[in-house]
Amino acid sequence: MRQQVPLLITFIVGSLLIVSVFIPPFGDLETTFNIWFDIIAVFAFFLGGGNLLRVHINKLRKRKRDWGFSIVTIVGFSVMLIAGLFKIGNPGDIASAVDAPGSLFYDIFNSVQYPLSATMYSLLAFFVASASYRAFRAKNREATLLLIAAFIILLGRTPFGMMLTSWVPDSTSLLQIPNLAQWIMNSPNLAGQRAIMIGIGLGVISMSLRLILGIERSYLGGDK
Amino acid sequence: MSNLGVIISLLVIFGGLTWLLFRSIKGREVDRRVIFVFIFLAVAAPILFPITFQEHASPVVKGLFDHIDNLPPGSRVLISFDYDPAMAPEVQPMANAISLHCLDRGHKVVFMSLWATGQTLLFNTLQDVIRPEFPDLIDGVDFVSTGYKAGNEGVLNVIVSDFKKMFPTDVNGVPLDSAVIFDEINSCADFDLIVALGGGRPGPKEWVLFVGDPADVPIGVGVAAVVAPQLYPYYPRQIIGMLGGVKGAAEYESELAHRHERFKDMAQPGLKMMGPQTLAHIVIMCFIVIGNVVFFRSRRREGR
Numbered sequence: 001m002r003q004q005v006p007l008l009i010t011f012i013v014g015s016l017l018i019v020s021v022f023i024p025p026f027g028d029l030e031t032t033f034n035i036w037f038d039i040i041a042v043f044a045f046f047l048g049g050g051n052l053l054r055v056h057i058n059k060l061r062k063r064k065r066d067w068g069f070s071i072v073t074i075v076g077f078s079v080m081l082i083a084g085l086f087k088i089g090n091p092g093d094i095a096s097a098v099d100a101p102g103s104l105f106y107d108i109f110n111s112v113q114y115p116l117s118a119t120m121y122s123l124l125a126f127f128v129a130s131a132s133y134r135a136f137r138a139k140n141r142e143a144t145l146l147l148i149a150a151f152i153i154l155l156g157r158t159p160f161g162m163m164l165t166s167w168v169p170d171s172t173s174l175l176q177i178p179n180l181a182q183w184i185m186n187s188p189n190l191a192g193q194r195a196i197m198i199g200i201g202l203g204v205i206s207m208s209l210r211l212i213l214g215i216e217r218s219y220l221g222g223d224k
Numbered sequence: 225m226s227n228l229g230v231i232i233s234l235l236v237i238f239g240g241l242t243w244l245l246f247r248s249i250k251g252r253e254v255d256r257r258v259i260f261v262f263i264f265l266a267v268a269a270p271i272l273f274p275i276t277f278q279e280h281a282s283p284v285v286k287g288l289f290d291h292i293d294n295l296p297p298g299s300r301v302l303i304s305f306d307y308d309p310a311m312a313p314e315v316q317p318m319a320n321a322i323s324l325h326c327l328d329r330g331h332k333v334v335f336m337s338l339w340a341t342g343q344t345l346l347f348n349t350l351q352d353v354i355r356p357e358f359p360d361l362i363d364g365v366d367f368v369s370t371g372y373k374a375g376n377e378g379v380l381n382v383i384v385s386d387f388k389k390m391f392p393t394d395v396n397g398v399p400l401d402s403a404v405i406f407d408e409i410n411s412c413a414d415f416d417l418i419v420a421l422g423g424g425r426p427g428p429k430e431w432v433l434f435v436g437d438p439a440d441v442p443i444g445v446g447v448a449a450v451v452a453p454q455l456y457p458y459y460p461r462q463i464i465g466m467l468g469g470v471k472g473a474a475e476y477e478s479e480l481a482h483r484h485e486r487f488k489d490m491a492q493p494g495l496k497m498m499g500p501q502t503l504a505h506i507v508i509m510c511f512i513v514i515g516n517v518v519f520f521r522s523r524r525r526e527g528r
Contacts, residue, residue, distance in 0.1 A: 031389065034382045038375035038390070045374070095397025097371055099344040101351045109309075109344045117309035125504055129263045130256045133511040137519040147512065154509055157449075157471050158502040159277035182282065190456045197457060 007214045014212035052077060083108060149184055156181020229273030237265050237503070241510045248518045251525070259511060266507040270499030277498050279471075279478040288444035288465025289479050291417060292322070297330030299416040300409060304431065305335065305342035305349075306422030311448045312345055317473040317494035318446035319345070319421050320353045321480055326419075327358050327367065328486060332405045334415075335369040336391070338379060338426045343372035343395065357490075364394070364403040371395030376426045380434035384412045413439040417464075423448035428455060432462050446472065470497045 013033070020029035056070035082088070083104040090096060090103040099106045138144040155161040161177035168176045174183060210216035240262060244254055281289060292301070303323060307315045326333050335350070337343045346369055354367070361367060370391040373379045382390045387409060388400050400406045408414060412435045420431035420443060428445035436443040442464045445455060449469025459466055467476055473494030480487045 031382050031385060034375065034378040035389070037378040038373070038382075041374045041376075041378070092396060095393075097343065097347070097395045099347060100396075101347050106344060106347065109341075110348070113341075114309040114312065118313050121310035122313075125267065126260050126263050129504075129508050129511055130259045132508050133254060133259055133515040134256075136512050137516055139519075147516075151509060151512070154505045157469070158505050159279065159498070160502060160506065162280075178282070182284070185453060185456055189453050193454055194457045 003220055006220055011212055011214065080105065080108060152177060152184060153181050230275055233265065233269030233273060237262065237507065245514050245517065248514045251521050253518060254514065262507050263504060266503040267500040270503055274496060275499035276495060277502065279474045279495060279498065281475040281479040284459060284466050285472055285475040287460060288467065289476060291442065291444060291464050292325050292329060295329065295331060295416055299331045300414060301326045301331045302334045302336065302412065302415045302418045304420050305337045305346040306339045306420060306427045307345065307424065308339060308341040311423050314448045314469050315421050315423065315446055316345060318467045318476060319349050321473065321476045322419055322446065323349055323354060324357060324487065325480055327354065327361060328484060333367040334405065335367065337372040338376060340372050364398065365405060368403050368405050369395045377430050377434055380430060384435045384439050387411050412441055415441055417442050417444060419444045421446040423451040432458050436462055470494055470501050474498045
């Protein structure tokens with residue numbers, strides 16, 4: 001029973017959504033289902049928040065490894081939650097946006113989350129540089145081709161690319177590095193991306209059918 | 225002073241890289257901390273001593289710019305802020321430039337977000353860029369922000385046929401029925417252009433799949449550089465133009481300043497960031513060369 005009910009729900013919802021796409025009178029069903037999904041998504045926020053607190057409070061209680069970071073997580077979560085729920089410092093009324101300019105939520109977001117997130121992402125530059133030195137080597141023909149393409153794209157994304165090849169006549173302008181970079185993006189890259197997308201599309205269709213027909217059951221948990 | 229700073233920084237960086245090249249020719253590896261120091265210098269130096277370059281819009285950027293420029297005044301444009309602070313340094317300059325461009329051309333702009341973090345970044349654009357530049361524009365008449373809505377592709381699936389079903393009010397709780405801008409907008413099909421900014425999921429790709437194609441609305445996108453290659457299959461038929469990373473933002477800002485007198489002296493964060501990006505790219509290329517020198521030397525030694 002614990003398996004049959006979710007399988008039945010998946011089958012009915014999946015089939016109805018397919019029907020709603022292909023048979024016009026059922027078109028509104030898709031909108032209705034999407035609104036239901038939107039309502040369920042709101043509950044997912046509660047579940048997510050609750051789960052985050054549960055995991056970190058447990059970690060803190062049992063003094064597990066790196067429990068200090070759990071304090072930061074819980075304090076950060078609570079401060080943002082309180083600032084948002086009670087709209088502290090919010091210049092508007094109760095209906096105004098939770099993050100209206102001037103509110104505590106807005107200020108914390110802009111002075112803490114914004115720089116922290118941007119910094120984390122920026123660290124990529126250091127790792128990319130280190131990886132390019134250690135791993136980007138012309139070991140064989142394919143790696144050499146990739147290396148040359150990367151060089152052209154890197155140069156093409158800077159003004160130096162144009163400066164270096166501005167002498168190339170217009171009749172052979174494809175050989176100018178920015179144009180060459182654009183060609184790589186427009187032709188070999190595009191062909192590869194399309195192949196990947198078609199593959200993913202076929203995979204999604206096949207997996208969806210397996211889910212709807214109850215062949216794929218791993219989402220239910222357990223061994224079967 | 226600034227020029228002197230630039231020259232000294234370049235001498236330090238490229239002098240150091242030459243020293244590393246000679247070390248590697250002698251067969252010595254470079255410690256990763258040394259690489260980190262060089263990247264730090266390459267990014268920090270152009271920030272402290274700004275280096276600016278001339279940028280020209282590439283066809284892929286021009287596609288979006290020209291489309292916005294050629295739409296008749298009063299056209300309805302939807303701009304979606306689907307990104308977070310991590311992507312903001314790349315995408316926010318695009319968001320600001322495109323928003324200014326649309327409002328300057330007299331288009332009616334609806335702002336929204338599919339990402340919770342996008343709403344605050346949208347407020348930043350409204351507060352720091354649009355309000356000071358266009359103090360006379362009226363909220364609800366010339367532009368409106370509907371804010372964030374949870375539901376990812378589900379939201380798109382609904383607004384493609386009925387916008388107000390998902391967004392009954394604007395971000396301040398004012399009913400959209402009372403907003404003049406929404407008098408002639410019922411669904412996404414009523415927009416003349418949709419600009420999707422972001423790079424994650426949901427993002428520009430979902431806008432193309434769930435709204436652009438079914439409603440037959442032109443889509444323009446602005447994305448983080450790492451995402452741009454994935455969107456080329458949609459250009460130029462499903463995506464009319466694309467801004468990729470800092471370079472895309474810089475090209476758009478440059479085109480805006482070049483073709484619209486009003487924005488000649490505007491802040492150009494994208495163009496400013498091209499200095500650090502250019503130098504960082506060159507340093508990375510130098511490290512690829514040094515890494516390969518070490519590789520070929522060690523292979524030759526092993527061959528012996």
